[in-house]
Amino acid sequence: MKSRHVLILFSIVFLYSVNLFAQTITPAAPAVENGMTPAIKLYCEKLEKSFKKYGWNKSECADFKWSHYRNSVLGNPLMWTVFGDVSDENKDSFKDKDVTIIMCGVHGDEITPVKFCFDIMYYLRAAYADPQNAKDFHNKVVLVSPLVNPDSYFKAKPSRMNARGIDPNRNFPTKDWQIEARKMWLTKFRRDKRRNPGEKPNSEPEVIFQVNLIKRFNPDKIVSVHSPLTLLDYDGPQHSATNGLDGSKAQELLIQMSKDAAGYNIKDYPFFPGSLGNWAGQERSIPTYTLELPSSDPRKSGEYWSLFREAMHKLVVHNLRQDVAKAPETFKNEPTENPGLIPN
Numbered sequence: 001m002k003s004r005h006v007l008i009l010f011s012i013v014f015l016y017s018v019n020l021f022a023q024t025i026t027p028a029a030p031a032v033e034n035g036m037t038p039a040i041k042l043y044c045e046k047l048e049k050s051f052k053k054y055g056w057n058k059s060e061c062a063d064f065k066w067s068h069y070r071n072s073v074l075g076n077p078l079m080w081t082v083f084g085d086v087s088d089e090n091k092d093s094f095k096d097k098d099v100t101i102i103m104c105g106v107h108g109d110e111i112t113p114v115k116f117c118f119d120i121m122y123y124l125r126a127a128y129a130d131p132q133n134a135k136d137f138h139n140k141v142v143l144v145s146p147l148v149n150p151d152s153y154f155k156a157k158p159s160r161m162n163a164r165g166i167d168p169n170r171n172f173p174t175k176d177w178q179i180e181a182r183k184m185w186l187t188k189f190r191r192d193k194r195r196n197p198g199e200k201p202n203s204e205p206e207v208i209f210q211v212n213l214i215k216r217f218n219p220d221k222i223v224s225v226h227s228p229l230t231l232l233d234y235d236g237p238q239h240s241a242t243n244g245l246d247g248s249k250a251q252e253l254l255i256q257m258s259k260d261a262a263g264y265n266i267k268d269y270p271f272f273p274g275s276l277g278n279w280a281g282q283e284r285s286i287p288t289y290t291l292e293l294p295s296s297d298p299r300k301s302g303e304y305w306s307l308f309r310e311a312m313h314k315l316v317v318h319n320l321r322q323d324v325a326k327a328p329e330t331f332k333n334e335p336t337e338n339p340g341l342i343p344n
């Protein structure tokens, strides 16, 4: 082999290694709150293309104000947008606010949920601007992250897992993760590539993103939209919980949402080691709803939004707090390993 060839070969191996290294660390993102940057603009262009591909109307992605601290494995922004006022986030007055977190596109091959979150955003944008709703939306804050797993969604053939082949809904740092998650994957799921929980908990940027968002804003309720299991599932407190939230109110809301959506199927789906329902609902007593739409068919997005519009309105405006006079020490005062503002 000529030395020139050796040099070329060496260069290829070197560049490949650099690329692998770049993929194993989360690329740094310039932090932005409630704004627009070139990175977000680029992301919105990609999203717009996907909307066109699926036959949806314009996304209006660039018209929303985004908060962006963290990127995915492949460098796509992981972001959320806010409805309501969070300017008092670090003041006592924020504790009185009823915070809802809505997330979609955790599994990148579940296409329709991404549009569903955008439909929620168009709805909330109009609803918050309408003075007639002032009473309903008083002290309500909604954070929407419409695409938690952009790497997989943006692929030519979208997949469930993130770019490292890990399921973002099996990698949450639940108490049973160390003992159960990998064991379950190796035995019960026989190394099913669609259920890989990773080598260690909270290792994936898409999971760290969700964990930090939840820790930072201490929501009163969470909804994660998936497809295609056709069910509405609840994980969280069954009765009054130590965080001041009332499980019976949360279950009333579950029933109400089903009623509003033509009696949609309520099912107590089991939660798994490393799942959001387990980490947020079971362990932290935050009422956590999983809405599984009937299919991932992008042509059905309008139909699904009509079915759930009223339920999503109720979700946002329904207060799940216990009677304040009886509320014990709340979760909001619980010290976390990262007290104060936790950049996402």
Ligand SMILES: [Zn+2]
Pocket: 106, 107, 110, 226, 227
């Ligand atoms: Zn899913």
